[in-house]
Amino acid sequence: MSGERPLRLGLVGLGTVGGGVIRLLQTNEALITRRAGRPIEVVAISARDRTKDRGVDLSRFEWVDDMMALATRDDIDVVVELIGGADGPALTLARAVLGAGKPFVTANKAMLAHHGLGLAGLAEKAGVALKYEAAVAGGIPVIKGLREGAAANEISRVYGILNGTCNYILTTMERTGRSFGDVLRDAQDLGYAEADPSFDIDGVDAAHKLSILASLAFGTELNFADVDITGIRHVIAADIAEAAALGFRVRLVGMAENSANGLFQRVHPMLVPVNHPLSHVDGALNAVVADGNFVGRLFFQGAGAGDGPTASAVVADLIDVARDEYGDPFAMPVSSLARQPKADAGKRIGRSYVRFTVQDRPGVLAEIATAMRDAGVSIESLIQRGASQEDGVLVVIVTHASAESCVIDTLARLSGSESLTGAPMVMHILD
């Protein structure tokens, strides 16, 4: 077996994940050779800056300035891309590698969300692997879980906690009672959040991942453009406290559903009941739930980011390539994926949490209650607290199950009202 020809890698991108892949291949070398059936060897590496100290010894690898050369070199069997970015060099490289008939392994969710189908088409044409386990939920084998493990099922819904930064912020707010801004600054100091955190906290990163999961789960064309995205910037400490009082925890949930009404995809802070497994997903963990018509509810949890877990997923992909166990990147030929129209989210029926910040004067509650009545939304519970917020009094409402369009209609009716001192916050409830 150790006499088998090695799988020879070109590794592009030497950030934390790239360094992690090198460390992992070295640390677990003997075991990986046994499991892969042959050695997996890094032959050539490439990154922007050759001089940077990355804490791993790179001297045994050939440094390549022009990463594009890896696509066509005869001594490279697979290219691993860890530079990121939806377009630009990563995409050029992916197209060149697959176009040259070489397998391509990537952790690049943004690129897949935007160009996944096209790249899958190239891989299919060449009959080579396009693998991306590390692109979603870090080390959790959820791409494999959907593509293969749950493949016998019609999946009606796939959802989860797909961004560790947001989950860290929300669960820290929950634990400490501190404000979003405070916790974000700490997360940035600790390296859990980027200097420019918008990709994470505005939900874009989770939406990239969700669009990939939806395609795999439903056999539909990947469609990132149709994901509705709300981040966590407007979640205030009081929302989390009120949710807790009502038996819920606030989580940024990416959720996709497929039905006769079309494809529903949304990233949105939600209220998760405390008896739901997602409510126990704390800190930087990720988790994914899939509801299948035969398997029931499958739940996967693990580390959603970090160099070790992400490297674990990248190398799992490489082992699949070394074993020659791979097939269509999105579980079926691109031409077999269904094109689903975007579902009308307004028709979804469910309970919602609505928080108003209002002036502390008579008649305000009547105004809100009237607007809800006129919009056809009935109130399950209502909490009004004393003037604890700087800018007014909080009124928190949990609605009975009603069409989401009616909740939107309520807000439209109250739009421009002088009673409201801030924008209302709507979070749907995971039932």
Next chain:
Amino acid sequence: MSGERPLRLGLVGLGTVGGGVIRLLQTNEALITRRAGRPIEVVAISARDRTKDRGVDLSRFEWVDDMMALATRDDIDVVVELIGGADGPALTLARAVLGAGKPFVTANKAMLAHHGLGLAGLAEKAGVALKYEAAVAGGIPVIKGLREGAAANEISRVYGILNGTCNYILTTMERTGRSFGDVLRDAQDLGYAEADPSFDIDGVDAAHKLSILASLAFGTELNFADVDITGIRHVIAADIAEAAALGFRVRLVGMAENSANGLFQRVHPMLVPVNHPLSHVDGALNAVVADGNFVGRLFFQGAGAGDGPTASAVVADLIDVARDEYGDPFAMPVSSLARQPKADAGKRIGRSYVRFTVQDRPGVLAEIATAMRDAGVSIESLIQRGASQEDGVLVVIVTHASAESCVIDTLARLSGSESLTGAPMVMHILD
């Protein structure tokens, strides 16, 4: 794609799972064809009793009285075995099918636990698939999760809740405060437990599954004979109540660890801290945790039994076969699996829960405390309740971390003591 030649099955065993496989293949036929790249068709079926009504229409399939004929028929591509039993017809069939160079899919954990390596050797020799996702944790793709998803990791420990019947009984005892015997009878009436429940409640079924997981996780030879097994018969309602008071829940945990000391494998009721994900696994659910050196802690949860979930796993295996995505059954050639000696469990360090039932008279507590001191076990907490049990007073002790051999030594020192009115119960604590 629908023009591709179908994957033609011979299906042996038409109990609830066999019926589930037929229903699943019919219900999700179009989707499965898209995902598998070709139709998966049942051609011939065989079971003990042809006349039994199974609630599915079998008239479109050829009935075969001699299941062994399926092994060599040219119009059968794969045989699916769902009759069960470690030896006997299932094993004869497996050997014949693999020996004839045909892929074999099974849900038979008992057969794999006893004969898995031999069968894997036959599959390897013939270059065909031996797939068994349904053998462990029902619909949860944990075989795939370990064989492929976590393949890049050195796994130090794999453990989980592997028997839904036991988990149903323990969590019902927890919720209702009722006795083991009462709850077992109800479970039998409801069909959650067999008329002869010993395979489940004595831990044998969980041990079969654990031995399979351990081989996959560690790259060691499957070794069922070395699993230490204790079931849940001796867990009393008071154990569950005392554990709860101390912040734990009682679960039957199968745990395997690999280290320089050897291979440790044990099925045993354990105290699981309420903040550990296994403590939230209720009812008939199953869950598996794997600790990898790069990925960290992976957690898989789902339905561990039932016709739908089990059929989901069987058909996932068939899709892998149809896609030609398979390899060595135990993740590497049988000759590469390491032979590990059995670890000395006595050297394991951890906290333990020990419950004594004692006479209500002076000096008993001193006798126990002295035995523990002499055995080198120090006491973290001790609860003595009034005479609530028929046969004496309960003394419940949680030890500080100590070698398990010292806890055993404590019991040896107290063996034969007239102060004890029943056998002590030891449960280790999952820390």
